[in-house]
Amino acid sequence: MVRVKLWGSLRNLVDGQAVIEVEASNFKELLDALETQYPALKPQIERGVSFAVDGVIYREAWFTPINEENEIVLLPYMVGG
Template sequence: MVQVKLWGSLRSLADDQAVVEVEARNFKELLDQLVELHPALEPQIKRGVSLALDGVIYRDAWFTPLSDKNEIVLLPYMVGG
């Protein structure tokens, strides 16, 4: 199990939970499990989210390995300049 911190508006889509636990070995499994546990997250996940793993931000890194020792933060994908 990994703990995932939900950032910003993602919390309200997961019953106002700041941290959720899911069984996932990589970013893709994490997203799949989040959608299964909290279906309201699906539209945002489809629009795009980023993963901060131990302080490094990834996007579309589906097979990035995860462990219970990582600090994992899920953020809405932001664009801009």
């Protein structure tokens, strides 16, 4: 199980939880598990999310490996300029 910290407005979609746990070994598996376990996250995931692993932010890096040792943060895509 990996622990995922949720950033900002994502917490509102999981009853205010700051950290959730799911079974996943890469970013794609993480997103699939989140959509299954927390259906309210699905629309945001479809709009786009980024994730940080140990402080490095990734976007659309589907097969980036993750494990329970990593610090994982899920963020909505940032837009603007």
